[in-house]
Amino acid sequence: MRILRLGLVQGLFGGLVGWVMGFSLVVAMRLLLGLPAAWKTGVSGPAAYEPAMVVAAIFFAIGFMVGVGSMTDWLKWAVGIKTPFHHGARIPGSPEWTRYFSVDYSHKVIGVQYGVTGILVLGVGGTLAMLFRLQLAQPEMKFIAADVFNTMISAHGMIMIGSILLGVGAMSNYLVPLMIGANDMAFPRLNAFAYWINVPGALLLMIAMFIGGWNTGWTGYPPLSAQAPVGVQYFFLGVFFIGLSSILGSVNIIVTTLTMRSPGMSLFRMPIFVWAAFATAIIQLTATQLIGLSFLMVLTQRILGMGFFDPGGVVWYEVDKWVGGGNPILFQHLFWFYSHPAVYVFILPGLGIISELLPVFARKPLFGYKWVAMSSMAIALVGFLVWAHHMFVSGMSNFLRAPFMMSTLLVAVPTGVKFFSWLGTLWGGRIEYKTPMLFSLGAISVFLIGGLTGPPLGTVTTDMNLHDTYYVVGHFHATMFGGFVFPFFAALYYWYPKATGRMYNEALGKLHFWLMTPAFWVMSLGQIFVGMHGMRRRIATYEVGLDIGTAQMMVTIAGFVIFLSVLVMVLNLFVLSWRARHAGANPWRSRGLEWQIPSPMPEMSYASLPVVVGEPYDYGKPGSTYVQFAAPTLAHAPLAGGD
């Protein structure tokens, strides 16, 4: 049975075994102490066994990672068995498609795994949004109960963030080695581990919806999250494992970028996307711990009585009746110290894609390359100094509001540099409108909405009005679509012929664009409008008296059009274009390294050593070349980095 030998299937089996082991362990410990197996008396269902459920989830993830085979090589080393590195399918003789469902060390396979998982998770998050947008289409609709509604919006938020992180992983894992002329990442085994840990993470997030859900929003603020149903624990752990992926993946990106560039590729000759991925990895490496930590603290507050964020007097614990001594606002500081920089994790790679694609389709150099590169680094650094703007009305020190307002507004400066540089790149070009270019341009227009609606939120006084209204929802979705979704789709269309060797259907690609872009404008502006007319964030319904029914209906319809347009893309890329015409090695006449090798790419991307001899975006300069290929020699063994 081939299907039973797939890593994914074995991983799920291992996860199940781990779950049962973890659960039994806690129950056995309790019985050993003469305590009843159930932890909370008078409570039925999963919540009665909360500590056992939590430990089971941790064992589930470990069991999955062992079962899937991501730790096999390391475990073998531990007992002295050598596992020489080799490319290609792990089990000799198995067909190519099985590689995508098992542990594989090729960064190209891992990149596709990230991308396809990301799109699947995007579909789950999008479906949730469609459901609750139905309820919000008209006032006073109540077919989704308040608790279910709260779970759905919370799940939508965090599942979409998971999807974005997977998409970011897809782009950086697939593209960074290709763009710098390396045959793989620095640590291929770590790379595979970092991908696969997302799977139990995402599964836990989804299971959380069915074991009571959680009503806290994706932000999970205590004390609410300390009192929420047990689903919140699986939400915490799901985020924790996805965060672990971010940290491990970012180590790989940083080391790969710094040590594995082709000869001649100085930092300022790197493709601009590599700069963006590098800046992103720095944020991921240094900030992600904080969200993992803050969630872990609430997790332990719930089951171990550690009252980090408990001001005192919580009495729902059966044992450890009083914890107390904590401060709920402290959680928000820890949480936002990651979760604000995180939004730059979401958008910087996308902005890098825009900067990467504009020169190719405008046939011009990227305007102010160094400024664009440095603006990514500046956003990454300033992003660490602005977290408390999420807390202007939280009750934190009144004085703190002024300095955080200043630092927040500063973000506009490097962001502006990017916009102006894009305009400079388009100016005087010979612009060609292929689908990837359309999505890059759509991204600029949508990110502009997100960018311009930001400063009123960064200014304390206007934020006192707008904070936590639908205006924020509009602003945030515009930044996420402009900074991630549109560029991600642009990247999918752009590198599809490189990855598959086939050309997608251009007409359907344009249909996707022309459905999605106007619909997004309507949705985003509609959200901003209702937010300024009394529509709070995260409410399950609203009164007729607010008089926003028409705008809400338009937001819902636009949301469905966007959903439909994404289905058009999935149909195009994953069904119809499978047997399309061959694309050739370089359909976009790009100067990039990866476009100088055949499509689809061979297992070892660069059989000959690429040597960088010029600037990456010198379109329109006669006689300029970016890369030359040395004859393959023994001196250059095209190996992946050792680990």
Added chain:
Amino acid sequence: MEQGTPKRSYTRHFIIVSVLVIVVAAAAALGLQALPKFPRASTQAIVIDQMFDLHLAVIGFLFALVMVFMLYSLFVFRRQKGDERDGDHFEGHTKLEIAWTVLPLIIVLIFGVLGAQTLRQVTAAQPDEMVVEVTAFSFGWQFAYPELGVSEATALNLPVGRPVLFKMKSLAQDVIHDFYVPEFRVKQDLVPGVPTQLRVTPDKVGQYKVRCNELCGTGHTTMLADVNVVNQADFDAWVAEQRAAVSPERLAALGQELHTSQGCIACHNISGDPGLPGPTWKGIFGHEVELVDGSTVLIDEAYIRQSILEPNSQVVAGFQPIMPLTYGDVLSDRQIQALIEYIKTLE
């Protein structure tokens, strides 16, 4: 790659684009200002809306700048069919980059200063503030007017034009809530264990709603309370009605009991005889008294309340500031009101 693509002249394009940017920016600014506005009902809202309008003007301009430049380029610099040439080769312009780094920097700093100034305005203490204590719980609101002896009100009644200081708390075992009246344009979280405050001066008679603006669980959507901004006469009538609900006689009886049980009797007698560490309570209400600093004060409800909450702030001449500071924590508003009613009866 084409050899020697001739560089085009851009002067004409820049002139056209600049004109278009100005036209579109003006149209965008006007259009944004013309959008239907949500009603407003506080002096703080005026400041905040002005700040927002300033943002809108800049948003309109930047929107025009980016979109006009982009759409113009997309149209004018589009590739003609069959034209395989590249665009014009220019890699950047350092002075331009410095300009569009420094100018926005100056603008955001100006906005930062304006933001801080307006923040000072909307949070500044006002003369003659009325204190309203707000308690949030899952899933409702309660309002108390300690200076007026009104407690446990479920609707927020406010006299128009009177500055209000909201002292806010969420119950210790509860979750975070947020006090938001969209017409007032300001909001503030109520956090278990962390007291917070907010200032509002309602300036328009009308009916509004407090809307909980921090997700707090099942009842979040419907966690609303009525706000009635009324003229002073109507407000006074409402206060009288609220107070009548608790008869002064019963409060005075409670006060007599507290006089003994809370230990007031140790320092304050009701006979008028001198000799105790604190002033007598007999016959003082409604009379003026000299303080240690030489000034005089009328002994009214506010003075008695103040003397209980902050005993050392206005000590009567001839006495030492030795009263325990803890009565504000020990006594409820209702109990303080009861003591006041009791003192009133000691003619």
